[in-house]
Every structure is written in structure tokens, then in C-alpha cells.
Amino acid sequence: MSFIFISPKTDFAFKKIFGSKDSKDILISFLNALIYNANPVIQDLEIIDPYNPGDVVDLKDSYLDVRAVLDNGSTVLIEMQVLNVASFEKRVIYNLTKTYANQLKYGEGYSHLKPAIALTITDFQLFDQTQRFLTRFGLKEKQELFDYTDPEIELIFVELPKFNKKLEQLDNLTDKWIYFIKDAPSLEVIPPTFRQVPELEKAMNIANQANLSVEELEKIRKREVFLEDQRGFIVKAKQEGRVEGRVEGRVEEGIRWTLRLLERQFGSIPPAIINQIQNLSVEELEGLGDAILDFNDLEEVSAWLQDNRKGG
Numbered sequence: 001m002s003f004i005f006i007s008p009k010t011d012f013a014f015k016k017i018f019g020s021k022d023s024k025d026i027l028i029s030f031l032n033a034l035i036y037n038a039n040p041v042i043q044d045l046e047i048i049d050p051y052n053p054g055d056v057v058d059l060k061d062s063y064l065d066v067r068a069v070l071d072n073g074s075t076v077l078i079e080m081q082v083l084n085v086a087s088f089e090k091r092v093i094y095n096l097t098k099t100y101a102n103q104l105k106y107g108e109g110y111s112h113l114k115p116a117i118a119l120t121i122t123d124f125q126l127f128d129q130t131q132r133f134l135t136r137f138g139l140k141e142k143q144e145l146f147d148y149t150d151p152e153i154e155l156i157f158v159e160l161p162k163f164n165k166k167l168e169q170l171d172n173l174t175d176k177w178i179y180f181i182k183d184a185p186s187l188e189v190i191p192p193t194f195r196q197v198p199e200l201e202k203a204m205n206i207a208n209q210a211n212l213s214v215e216e217l218e219k220i221r222k223r224e225v226f227l228e229d230q231r232g233f234i235v236k237a238k239q240e241g242r243v244e245g246r247v248e249g250r251v252e253e254g255i256r257w258t259l260r261l262l263e264r265q266f267g268s269i270p271p272a273i274i275n276q277i278q279n280l281s282v283e284e285l286e287g288l289g290d291a292i293l294d295f296n297d298l299e300e301v302s303a304w305l306q307d308n309r310k311g312g
Helices: 010-020 024-035 089-103 175-186 198-207 214-243 249-268 271-278 282-294 298-308
Strands: 045-048 066-070 077-080 116-122 132-137 153-159
Touching: 010 024, 010 066, 010 077, 010 153, 010 198, 010 214, 024 045, 024 066, 024 077, 024 116, 024 175, 024 198, 077 089, 089 116, 089 153, 175 198, 175 214, 249 282, 249 298, 271 298, 282 298
Parallel strands: 077 116, 116 153
Antiparallel strands: 045 066, 066 077, 132 153
């Protein structure tokens, strides 16, 4: 019997697989594979703000998909990023440093700080300098490259387009988890090598469409359509900028695609919101494009426009 598996790349699916209350063992195996080269360093963890089936159906948080505190006190921020949006690299740094700094309660000393790790998986190429699909960044001295005294901050990136291994070429647990993230929908059965890893087999079963409700499947379908439209907007905007090189053309294209995305997500858009969007600059349209995935309703769109428009 063949199966149909959902893609773990959408925020909804990623949270359901890795961030539910019953996913602790899955997340431990996944993080050990990607952070600690498949060594069983993590024995336990706490998932912060775990997936709740009653809440996540309407949640559009594409910035921090899953957050966990490890048994050694370290905090890991796990993000699955499908779209190469403006200022993405800055956002990763911002979220990591904010999480690190916010550990301290009033009056606590710096000795209470624990390491913070950002594990970011991208569905686009991020670093042109290397063809390695997994890269790590930390604080080092620039000339002699030795580590800072307390290596408290670490950034780990997995670039899915650079991972080109076939199923029969998977050498280790790290390869298997990355293959699962990238190519789960291409599988028709759970591979025998995946069944050898109980946590990976469990993740495959969660991703099996037969185990999802009609409402969940419809939500995933809408998210995939939305993300594809947003991806098209980004590609088109870049082409427009290269070919025409005109600010006016970019603004018009940005307005058209932004309104189309909002209509797909919320239906009819009130004239007042349309008017505000039509008066946005290129930079403001880019900011709105980044924020669209977070909006739950048109009131949040209106509030964003009031808070982020120049002089607004």
C-alpha cells in the first residue's frame, strides 16, 4: 500500500511534526542529528509553546517555528524558512540575540546566561561561498580563528537546495532527517532505513495524509498555495527590478501582488486598506510582504499599516 506524505516545509506541518507535546523524542533525534553530528548529546528537552491542534490551525508564525530548552540549559530556535525575504539574515541574528538576552530576570547576574543556538533550514541558497549544505557560525578571532572565551552564540544553517543525495545515498542520521524535510512528499512508503530509526518512522506517520483531518489537509493546501504565490511575487519583483530598473514599476508590481496575496488569504479587501497599500513605498511594501504570513485577520493588516507607514 502506498502513502501520500505532506511536506514538512510549511510552518503548520513543521510545527505539527516537531513541535507537538508528543514530539519530544522526534525533536531530540532531529536536533542531535543536525547540531551534534548524530551523537546522543541531548537526552531531554522542553518544547516551549508547543503545537496545539486547536490553536495552530489559524497561526501564521513563520519566524520561530519551534523553540526548545535542552537539558543542559541551552535554548534552540528552530526555523523552517521557505521564502528568501528581505532582511532575512538580520532577522535570524535579531531573534537569536533577543532570546539570549531575555534569559535574565531582573537583578540576575550574567553567570545565569546559557548558550543560545539558531538552527535555520532554508528552502533557498543562502551562502554562495560554499556548496556545503550544513554550515555553522560562532564567535571567533578573525585572524587566528580561535573561539571566543564563552561560545554562547551559535548559528547553524541547512540549505536544502544544496542537499542532492538520493535515498540510497543517505549515509547517516543527519542525511536522513534532511532528506525527510526536503523530499518526504516524493516517497510512497516509509523506507526500511527510516523504520530503523523509531523517531523518524514516527515523524513519517505524522506526515502521512491518512492520519490528518480534512481541516488540517485543507489548511496545508492553502498554505502551500499562499507560499507559492508569495514566492512568485518575490521572483517577479526581482525580475522587474533587473529588467526595468525603475522604482515606479517595482511599486506597481508590489502593490498588485500584495493585494492578490491578501485577497487569497482574507477575501475581499476594504477600500481603506487598498488605499493605504497603494500609497506605500518600495521599502514599505517589502516590509508588508515579510509580515503577511503573520496576520490572522484584516484588523492586524490595518494595525500594521498604521504602525509602519512613514509618518503614520
